[in-house]
Amino acid sequence: MTTSTGPGAARRGTGPSELDELFRTHRDRLWSVAVRTLGNRADAEDAVQETFVAALRSGSGGFRGEADPGTWLYRILMNKCIDRMRAHPEPDVGQDTSPDPVGGVATRLVVDEALGLLPPEQRAAVVLVDVHGWPVAEAARILDVAEGTVKSRCARGRSRLLELLGHLREEP
Structure with a gap:
């Protein structure tokens, strides 16, 4: 079954081919959100990579089907970004x-x-x-x-x- 809740919507299933499609569909925008959130290209790349790894590890157990698969992926990304921000607070900039x-x-x-x-x-x-x-x-x-x-x-x-x-x- 497919979802039609937005541009580039992906399949509801989370098998390897569906996750690959989901990653390709959202990769660039995930990176853009991460770089703006973290303010650092290297940290953003790490956060996106950690997001993909976490999604692969959770497989069908992580995605409950209650929201668009892209939303699930962005939730993972934002959690990774927030974890990184908490671990490395920014210095005060004048x-x-x-x-x-x-x-x-x-x-x-x-x-x-x-x-x-x-x-x-x-x-x-x-x-x-x-x-x-x-x-x-x-x-x-x-x-x-x-x-x-x-x-x-x-x-x-x-x-x-x-x-x-x-x-x-x-x-x-």
């Missing part, structure tokens, strides 16, 4: 209020640094909802929390980002 000599690239780096200063749970919610555009309901399923929890984590994360990035609004 604000750079100097003019942005290279335009959007420097601004993106500052935003990524600010994301790195959020607590892991807030960062995960903000990255899923605000950076990658997931609906709150889907982010709640991925993070395995209530929708209200995702909303409050996003609100607190946005508030902290406003404090950290408010200086960007004042630039010409």
Whole structure:
């Protein structure tokens, strides 16, 4: 049986060929979520690899069929990312209020640094909802929390980002 809950939806089964298809379908977006969540390409690659290994190990025992298989995979990824963030807290980074000599690239780096200063749970919610555009309901399923929890984590994360990035609004 197949599911039609989104683009690139995969089979409900979790045998080797179905997992291979699921990985191919979601690999690039998983990596994108991981790199924005963790702020480091090497950590993101490790988290995605750990996600695939965990999915393979759990096989049919891990996927209960209650959600889209992609959601199951993203939940594994976010758990791996949160574990990594807790194990390696980001150092406090000062604000750079100097003019942005290279335009959007420097601004993106500052935003990524600010994301790195959020607590892991807030960062995960903000990255899923605000950076990658997931609906709150889907982010709640991925993070395995209530929708209200995702909303409050996003609100607190946005508030902290406003404090950290408010200086960007004042630039010409």
